Amino acid sequence: MTQLWLSRLVIFLTLTFLIGPFFIIIFAGLSAGSSLAFPPDGLSLKWYLAVFEVESFRKSFILSMFLAVGGTLTALVLGVPAAYALSRYKLPFGETIKLIVAAPIIVPGIIVGLALLRYLVVPLDFTVTMALFLAHTALVLPYAVRVVSASLQNLRVDMEEAAVLLGCSRLGAFSRVVLPNIQGGILAAFILGFVTSFNQVPVSLFLSGPGVRTLPIDMIAYMEITYDPSVAALSALLAFLSIGIVFVAERFLGFSRYV
Amino acid sequence: MSDAYVSLQQLTLAYGDSIAVPDLDLDINEGELITLLGPSGCGKTTTMRAIAGLMQPKSGRIFIDGVDVTRVSANKRQIGLVFQSYALFPHLSAYENVAFGLRLRRVASHQIQQQVNQGLERVGLQQLATRKPAELSGGQQQRLALARSLVMQPKVLLLDEPLSNLDAKLRLEMRSELQRLQRETAITMVFVTHDQSEALALADRIVLMSDGHIAQLGTAEELYNAPDTVFAADFMGFENIFKVADERDGLCYLAGRDSDVSARLEIAGSSEAGYLAWRPAAVSVGQGQHRGEVRSVAFAGETREYVIECTIGFVKAQVPVGNRVHAVGDVVDFELSLSTARPLRD
Numbered sequence: 001m002t003q004l005w006l007s008r009l010v011i012f013l014t015l016t017f018l019i020g021p022f023f024i025i026i027f028a029g030l031s032a033g034s035s036l037a038f039p040p041d042g043l044s045l046k047w048y049l050a051v052f053e054v055e056s057f058r059k060s061f062i063l064s065m066f067l068a069v070g071g072t073l074t075a076l077v078l079g080v081p082a083a084y085a086l087s088r089y090k091l092p093f094g095e096t097i098k099l100i101v102a103a104p105i106i107v108p109g110i111i112v113g114l115a116l117l118r119y120l121v122v123p124l125d126f127t128v129t130m131a132l133f134l135a136h137t138a139l140v141l142p143y144a145v146r147v148v149s150a151s152l153q154n155l156r157v158d159m160e161e162a163a164v165l166l167g168c169s170r171l172g173a174f175s176r177v178v179l180p181n182i183q184g185g186i187l188a189a190f191i192l193g194f195v196t197s198f199n200q201v202p203v204s205l206f207l208s209g210p211g212v213r214t215l216p217i218d219m220i221a222y223m224e225i226t227y228d229p230s231v232a233a234l235s236a237l238l239a240f241l242s243i244g245i246v247f248v249a250e251r252f253l254g255f256s257r258y259v
Numbered sequence: 260m261s262d263a264y265v266s267l268q269q270l271t272l273a274y275g276d277s278i279a280v281p282d283l284d285l286d287i288n289e290g291e292l293i294t295l296l297g298p299s300g301c302g303k304t305t306t307m308r309a310i311a312g313l314m315q316p317k318s319g320r321i322f323i324d325g326v327d328v329t330r331v332s333a334n335k336r337q338i339g340l341v342f343q344s345y346a347l348f349p350h351l352s353a354y355e356n357v358a359f360g361l362r363l364r365r366v367a368s369h370q371i372q373q374q375v376n377q378g379l380e381r382v383g384l385q386q387l388a389t390r391k392p393a394e395l396s397g398g399q400q401q402r403l404a405l406a407r408s409l410v411m412q413p414k415v416l417l418l419d420e421p422l423s424n425l426d427a428k429l430r431l432e433m434r435s436e437l438q439r440l441q442r443e444t445a446i447t448m449v450f451v452t453h454d455q456s457e458a459l460a461l462a463d464r465i466v467l468m469s470d471g472h473i474a475q476l477g478t479a480e481e482l483y484n485a486p487d488t489v490f491a492a493d494f495m496g497f498e499n500i501f502k503v504a505d506e507r508d509g510l511c512y513l514a515g516r517d518s519d520v521s522a523r524l525e526i527a528g529s530s531e532a533g534y535l536a537w538r539p540a541a542v543s544v545g546q547g548q549h550r551g552e553v554r555s556v557a558f559a560g561e562t563r564e565y566v567i568e569c570t571i572g573f574v575k576a577q578v579p580v581g582n583r584v585h586a587v588g589d590v591v592d593f594e595l596s597l598s599t600a601r602p603l604r605d
């Protein structure tokens with residue numbers, strides 16, 4: 001009996017710590033008052049609406065979307081062939097390449113951001129947007145390679161050979177047989193990459209310029225000046241967006257198979 | 260150049276530096292069903308991949324229908340290959356799997372439809388055209404793989420152990436189905452297997468391979484009754500193979516195949532051969548010149564199988580069940596006679 005209570009307590013605490021903050025921001029955003037507080041100071045939807053009125057949020061949201069979609073797509077364009085080559089051919093230094101590709105996961109984001117700022121933006125006169133784009137692509141690349149590699153692993157080589165013997169070129173076999181069979185993996189990699197890029201803070205922290213900020217950085221900056229519940233409202237909206245994407249992906253793809 | 264339909268000439272096949280098949284010569288006739296038979300790792304798959312163009316030979320040439328195709332890429336050779344794993348396209352229906360190659364050839368759509376339906380019908384899958392490969396049984400997948408290759412009317416159809424994933428009953432069924440298809444289509448087929456009974460049942464001719472070489476080539480009967488070498492005899496079920504250690508005064512002295520025991524077994528007659536071999540059925544038990552102790556008895560339906568230990572080793576015998584039964588431990592007479600022996604070289 002005590003065991004049952006104990007396990008219930010553990011589950012309760014776990015859920016509290018995982019989901020609790022989420023409820024806190026939802027309700028903090030629903031506040032009718034004008035400063036960020038929990039429990040909220042009365043209830044209203046005004047801060048959820050106010051979010052859309054903030055000019056800098058709109059700009060940084062567009063930038064973040066651009067980075068998340070563009071960076072992830074670029075990472076996939078690079079990552080799918082890379083994963084294919086790594087899984088199909090015995091490349092010289094194959095293991096080394098895998099390690100290098102994984103580096104952005106291993107190296108702390110702050111270092112990546114600082115390095116890009118110090119050696120790309122400052123001396124080479126890169127625009128901040130370009131540097132951000134590069135950084136986000138590089139950050140997403142390891143996920144793209146990993147997830148796509150995993151689905152390639154399940155795909156037998158002889159299927160491509162069968163396609164070739166039926167008249168396909170090697171490239172034709174790739175697009176007609178390999179791609180359709182790993183599209184679930186590619187979509188999973190896209191979603192994972194999108195979420196990673198969209199929520200990315202440390203690297204983007206170093207790479208921001210006049211009027212160029214990703215949404216998370218912009219939110220931090222906003223909070224430093226204005227301590228109102230709109231940040232909580234925005235966070236809640238973003239969380240709903242992520243949950244929605246993952247839910248749809250799980251529903252239609254069995255997303256969890258790939259991650 | 261020979262007038263064979265498929266001709267492999269001094270073909271050397273290697274993976275990197277390790278040579279899998281050295282200097283192979285093989286001619287295959289048009290419309291023939293030939294089997295590559297041999298133990299695991301002897302180079303059957305390798306040879307087949309070279310014919311298909313999936314692997315470039317280190318040296319030598321390959322002719323198909325009088326044309327040197329050595330440098331022709333795999334997608335231009337018009338060769339069909341049924342993989343051991345079937346290699347069906349999991350994202351396509353049975354129908355689309357069969358249509359795959361025809362679509363690439365840009366065959367008109369009404370012809371595709373007709374040919375695919377015909378192809379599916381030929382292997383009895385017309386009812387299952389809309390199923391995905393994962394929704395088909397092993398035997399059905401196998402037939403789908405066959406249909407996918409056959410519909411392309413390949414010059415040569417290669418089959419790499421296509422029956423090995425099936426259970427015994429289905430294997431027999433598919434075996435006769437294959438023979439029927441071969442008769443109907445008259446397509447030249449190369450069938451790879453390491454199962455000698457399958458090779459014997461199917462093939463016009465059998466190529467017995469060992470370590471990348473052709474150990475022996477002949478009709479099923481030739482190989483079954485008259486293997487030339489110890490390797491071939493071993494593979495074709497000659498379970499009693501003894502060395503002719505000495506021969507004088509009209510007697511042969513047999514020794515164990517590779518034992519250094521000095522014991523000899525003498526049999527009447529003289530032989531030039533280095534080795535003599537008997538099938539278990541050629542050994543008679545109950546009377547004869549030799550004597551040994553029964554080590555095991557096994558009932559096998561029509562026959563009873565004995566393992567008898569004598570001075571030069573173990574002798575396997577197979578006798579009709581009607582004969583007198585001997586028990587383990589009995590000392591029995593048996594006979595190895597020169598008239599039923601197959602002479603072999605090393």
Ligand SMILES: Nc1ncnc2c1ncn2[C@@H]1O[C@H](COP(=O)(O)OP(=O)(O)OP(=O)(O)O)[C@@H](O)[C@H]1O
Nearest residue numbers: 274277279297298299300301302303304305306453
């Ligand atoms: N990809 C490879 N890399 C290196 N060596 C290989 C490769 N594939 C096969 N070999 C070698 O080549 C030789 C012939 O192999 P092959 O696959 O042709 O044998 P097989 O007769 O088809 O055997 P099995 O009956 O087991 O399929 C073997 O010694 C094998 O170890």
Ligand SMILES: [Mg+2]
Nearest residue numbers: 303304305419
């Ligand atoms: Mg093989």
